[in-house]
Amino acid sequence: MAGGFGRKKAGAPRLAAQAVILGLAIGMAGVLAIQSSPDVRKSFDGPRAGVEGATAKLTSGPARQISGIPWWGADKRAQARIAELEAQVRALSYYREAARAMSERMTQYEQLLDLVGESPEEGVTARVVAEADGPFAATRIANAGALHGVREGFAAVNEYGLVGRVIRVGEQTSRILLVTDFSSRIPVMGTVSQDRALLVGERDRGASLRHAETPDRVVEGEIWVTSGDDGLLPRGLEVGRAVRDETVADGGWRLDLAMELGGVDFVRLAPPPQFVSPEADPALERGPAPNTEDALQSVAAASVPAVEQ
Amino acid sequence: MSGADRIRVGLTALLAMLISTLGLQPAFSDWVWPIAGLWAAAAWSSLGLSLWAAGVLCVMGLFQDIAYEAPLGAWPLAFLGAYSVGLVTMARTPPMSRLTAEAITVFGGLVAAAVALAAANDLAGAAAFWRNGMIGDLLITAALYPLARNLFPHAEVLEARR
Numbered sequence: 001m002a003g004g005f006g007r008k009k010a011g012a013p014r015l016a017a018q019a020v021i022l023g024l025a026i027g028m029a030g031v032l033a034i035q036s037s038p039d040v041r042k043s044f045d046g047p048r049a050g051v052e053g054a055t056a057k058l059t060s061g062p063a064r065q066i067s068g069i070p071w072w073g074a075d076k077r078a079q080a081r082i083a084e085l086e087a088q089v090r091a092l093s094y095y096r097e098a099a100r101a102m103s104e105r106m107t108q109y110e111q112l113l114d115l116v117g118e119s120p121e122e123g124v125t126a127r128v129v130a131e132a133d134g135p136f137a138a139t140r141i142a143n144a145g146a147l148h149g150v151r152e153g154f155a156a157v158n159e160y161g162l163v164g165r166v167i168r169v170g171e172q173t174s175r176i177l178l179v180t181d182f183s184s185r186i187p188v189m190g191t192v193s194q195d196r197a198l199l200v201g202e203r204d205r206g207a208s209l210r211h212a213e214t215p216d217r218v219v220e221g222e223i224w225v226t227s228g229d230d231g232l233l234p235r236g237l238e239v240g241r242a243v244r245d246e247t248v249a250d251g252g253w254r255l256d257l258a259m260e261l262g263g264v265d266f267v268r269l270a271p272p273p274q275f276v277s278p279e280a281d282p283a284l285e286r287g288p289a290p291n292t293e294d295a296l297q298s299v300a301a302a303s304v305p306a307v308e309q
Numbered sequence: 310m311s312g313a314d315r316i317r318v319g320l321t322a323l324l325a326m327l328i329s330t331l332g333l334q335p336a337f338s339d340w341v342w343p344i345a346g347l348w349a350a351a352a353w354s355s356l357g358l359s360l361w362a363a364g365v366l367c368v369m370g371l372f373q374d375i376a377y378e379a380p381l382g383a384w385p386l387a388f389l390g391a392y393s394v395g396l397v398t399m400a401r402t403p404p405m406s407r408l409t410a411e412a413i414t415v416f417g418g419l420v421a422a423a424v425a426l427a428a429a430n431d432l433a434g435a436a437a438f439w440r441n442g443m444i445g446d447l448l449i450t451a452a453l454y455p456l457a458r459n460l461f462p463h464a465e466v467l468e469a470r471r
Contacts, residue, residue: 014358017358017359017360018358020360020363021358021360021363021389021392021393024363024364024367024385024389025386025389025390025393028367028370028382028385028386028389029382029386029428029429029432030382031381031382032380032381032382032383032386032429032432032433033432033433035380035381035382035432035433035434036432036433036434041380041433044381047375048375051372051375051376052375052376055330055333055375055376058327058330059330059331059333059334128335129335130333130334130335130376131333131334131335131337131338132333132376132377132378133338133442134377134378134379134439134442134443135379135426135430135438135439135440135442135443136377136378136379136380136383136430136435136438136439137377137378137379138439139378140335141333175378182437182439183435183437203439203441203442204439204441263335264335265335
């Protein structure tokens with residue numbers, strides 16, 4: 001079909017198709033550009049959470065199969081691990097009783113001193129079913145979601161220390177942003193130096209301490225915990241041990257993260273501390289009732305005859 | 310692209326997404342993991358320009374964005390970049406040997422993908438970009454391509470074409 005709009009002969013350039021592909025690429029660039037707005041990025045959370053549920057189902061199936069494969073020597077290692085854990089349980093049972101007694105005593109002291117305590121929060125234990133370590137984010141997907149009471153902002157902790165916090169919740173899954181992610185910022189404090197700093201995630205070396213108040217007082221090897229200054233994470237969750245690292249700008253300290261002492265397999269998802277905001281504080285309502293228009297009028301009416309007399 | 314090719318492209322896209330999903334297994338968290346979408350982009354480019362293939366690459370990319378918590382549009386841009394490099398190279402202008410064309414398709418495609426991802430990071434205003442982790446994934450993708458291309462529909466690049 002010479003000169004018409006029919007299909008061109010083989011080998012001829014397909015300009016329209018090339019233009020469509022270029023348009024697709026430009027369209028994707030546009031989608032990326034509008035995501036620089038946090039509000040727009042937030043609006044994608046719903047669909048993302050839905051797909052994450054499907055991804056978690058896809059990954060949790062093979063994970064069960066892989067864990068069920070009888071690896072060479074696995075039985076012997078499993079027996080040794082069970083014996084080790086039993087010994088740990090025996091050793092820890094003493095501390096559990098001691099902690100229970102101390103907790104009761106502390107509650108009584110708090111009552112005596114009229115001190116507002118920070119009671120240990122409830123939480124949910126979940127299994128990590130997917131790990132995404134792409135170039136953009138370091139995250140994990142846990143198999144507990146809104147149906148189990150998990151909400152955005154919950155802290156994720158494994159048996160060694162803080163893992164991260166929940167950034168998105170689906171019905172039965174939740175995505176955890178690791179403390180090693182570039183966008184992770186957590187206020188922490190040293191248990192010995194009492195110094196406070198911001199823990200900034202770094203993919204290659206874990207996390208570094210930035211904006212320390214008094215970096216000279218930081219002690220090598222001291223345990224750092226969450227300070228709870230942001231009101232988002234509970235205070236006192238172990239994060240890691242301080243290590244001198246001259247390559248870290250702004251103080252020269254990083255943390256050997258406690259969560260990396262073992263695999264991130266099971267995590268406890270704990271809610272943020274429930275501080276009462278001043279506006280919602282009901283203490284004022286218990287005081288004398290405020291004056292009303294009627295009350296003022298009745299007082300005025302009662303006082304008028306007295307003046308006339 | 311024939312109807313049969315379209316079906317094969319669609320089915321192998323599902324395979325690529327499954328391979329990506331397997332990389333999310335906690336057991337493989339410390340492994341470098343190939344980017345199956347780039348295998349598909351390189352292999353499909355040998356079939357010639359196809360809107361169907363480009364569209365399927367976009368869908369695969371969006372899935373990868375969600376699974377790997379990337380800004381939406383980052384991986385589609387990377388796959389389209391690799392696909393475009395493959396298309397240009399497979400046209401074999403200027404004339405070049407088959408081996409050269411394949412090598413440029415794979416390595417040029419990976420470079421295009423890496424550049425596209427870095428650009429996507431800047432466009433979306435993401436916090437940062439983990440180059441070191443990605444380099445391992447790209448290298449394993451290139452190393453396994455000679456085997457992996459057989460999983461995807463592709464055309465042998467014949468010497469007679471040039």
